Amino acid sequence: MEKNRRTFLKAAGASAVGLSIAPAMKAHAFGEYFMPSDQTGQQENALIGKHWGMVIDLTKMTEEISAKLTEVCHAAHNVPKLDNIKHEIKWIWGEHFDHAFTDHMNLYISDAMKHAPVPVLCNQCENPPCVRACPTKATFKREDGIVLMDFHRCIGCRFCMAACPYGSRSFNLQDPRNGLENRKPTNPQFPTRMKGVVEKCNFCAERLAVGKIPLCAEVSEGAITFGDLSDPESEIRKVLSASFTIRRNPGLGTGPSVYYIVGGGGDHA
């Protein structure tokens, strides 16, 4: 090849670029860094399931229990209380029957259900539209069926909120610590979130890891059953085979993992 000034300068330029970006390329290796798998594990008493689900018995649900669910959940997960309704953050909250079950368009329903508070939360869908919508894989489905958020990755685009048909997701339009008393977390063991990320119920993944069932099920006074839907011997499957249950908008094909026992008459009428 003929060596002239022009080819020499080209080669010199290319080498200079290569040398200057090499350290940066090394420092920012592609892909995420995980601890080597032989150095990590789970706590011995961790609850391991294949498809976690929940049954909420609306015949046992009262206003008091429903309010308590929201209170303890939000306190445990440092969910802020913000005055501006547009900035509201919700993980679990009480809804009216006709708002929760929008495809049950019966004009006349039992009085019990008409007035029952329906606790709604993330349905931990089998086919979660939020996961498909997320451009950064910040929302992902775990092997045990929990649809979890990696807040480190969330860029706040809110595609997931548009995709979720249940309104289970909230966006932090302001620093969520503004909505905590003295800006201090109610539960220092759990992180808060930051402005610009989406958040939702995590099915108490942090509690399952230490052998505890989700907090709402624990404090529900028997109105919520939590368990592994894939295990035919589980308590939750027995509850499901004993009562008629419905799910929120199953026709959308999302496959909610939260079931509701609806009642006829009874004490709540």
Add this chain to the structure above:
Amino acid sequence: MTNDKPKIIAGLVIFVLIATSPVWLNRGKTKEAPTPVMAAEATAKGYCVMPKAEMKAKHMKVLDGWRNSVVRNGQRVYVNESGKQFTMSLSNTCLECHTNKAEFCDKCHVYASVNPYCWDCHVDPKEK
């Protein structure tokens, strides 16, 4: 034709002075690198998840690995080389011993102008 040589040279001198101003403005103001202070709890414990030298060099990578393993793999326990088990948690494990975030973490980070966003969400449990 006008002679612009003096103007060009004066302009160049001013440019060089401005461009290099951070260098000579900060001359003689170099601060010694701070040494992180060990909390009594950390000294009492006597060991960390990794040897000191490794933690010094790799703590940011360790924390990155911890968060990915915990959040994305659901693996929350770290087993170190001597077989000791630790819950992989910044607030609940690291800060359990290193109770002095300001003196242990922030001191060097401020000096090195490193602004990790850990504390936007994660909590210093000792902070009042």
